[in-house]
Amino acid sequence: MAIPKVEFNEEIICLKRLFDNVADGSDSHVGLKCGKVDRVYGKFLFGPVPQDRPITYASYVMSVDGKIAFEDNEVGPLIAKTNRFDPDGAFADFWVLNLLRAACDGIIIGSGTLIKEPDYSGSAYDPDLLDARLENGKPAAPWTVIVTTTGKNIPFGNPVFRCEEVPILINTSPEGFKNLEAEIPGEYYLINLAGSASDNETIAGLIAANHGKTAVAVTGEGWDTDSQELLKILRAMGMGKVLVESPTYCHHLMRKALLDEIFINTSCVFVGGQATGIGTLGSSFPSTDHPHSEILSIHMHSPHFVYTRHKMLYGAK
């Protein structure tokens, strides 16, 4: 299966930048060099890539009350698509996700989203952004990095597993690996080393020798994975920027102060109730110690959608 293509008309999705607080220093780099990005979104800069892990940025579309899915139909993008007042704004939301996918080297996703969004396919669909990826020296699709503590119930029948352009890495715990070994269809290989220069060479050799097979990284202890170790492995695999689409893992990375940025698109709808938000599966941060953010940019499409970019701030008490 090839990557599906979706045409995005620039005039329909064009965003107006209302606020700009993105650092433009000598060590900044352009997220994706592409004329369409300049015209639709404008300046799209990132800071330097750390030595020991990629830059991490998350992306969600949420209701005004912070919900990322309805309870009666848990497909996340419906938060945008059911906004009856601005269908083009929903399309622009989808394009921003396309942009963030096109600019990254890996997408972290959990089994929760893979199960609730059976059509999930972790790549950009805009042919202009796909061309830009290749021109920027990136492969057609980023790695899909599936996180699972239990190693169970990954929906291997989903189309993302049949797209030959999408390389797959599964990160699980030592106990989860026992389950994964029993359930994983097809061939896999283990990537568990990272740190020294020779480890990086070993990983590059493993990837080259195992084209088309699923990579598996076992980190942590017992049923727990180790996110710092995973990010170290992703960096050693050559990843400079990673998009976090798993809401639960996003919350987990915030807890570890390992999430750098979050892009939040607000669709002006209300959901209420116990519907899913970011981190609703985990425990709340206490009033005495919780992450903060600083807004880096604000875009609008109409009075029905706001597109914000936040830098995460940790340690403020």
Ligand SMILES: NC(=O)c1ccc[n+]([C@@H]2O[C@H](COP(=O)([O-])OP(=O)(O)OC[C@H]3O[C@@H](n4cnc5c(N)ncnc54)[C@H](OP(=O)(O)O)[C@@H]3O)[C@@H](O)[C@H]2O)c1
């Ligand atoms: N509106 C949006 O932008 C948006 C974006 C994405 C998703 N969504 C929606 O959000 C809902 C899914 O939310 P979710 O939080 O359940 O999904 P998720 O984060 O994609 O998946 C949760 C699963 O990820 C694994 N996981 C979480 N933390 C982990 C860790 N530290 N280490 C290893 N594995 C870890 C666990 O898998 P195991 O149980 O296998 O251990 C967990 O059950 C869906 O309705 C989806 O459509 C909305």
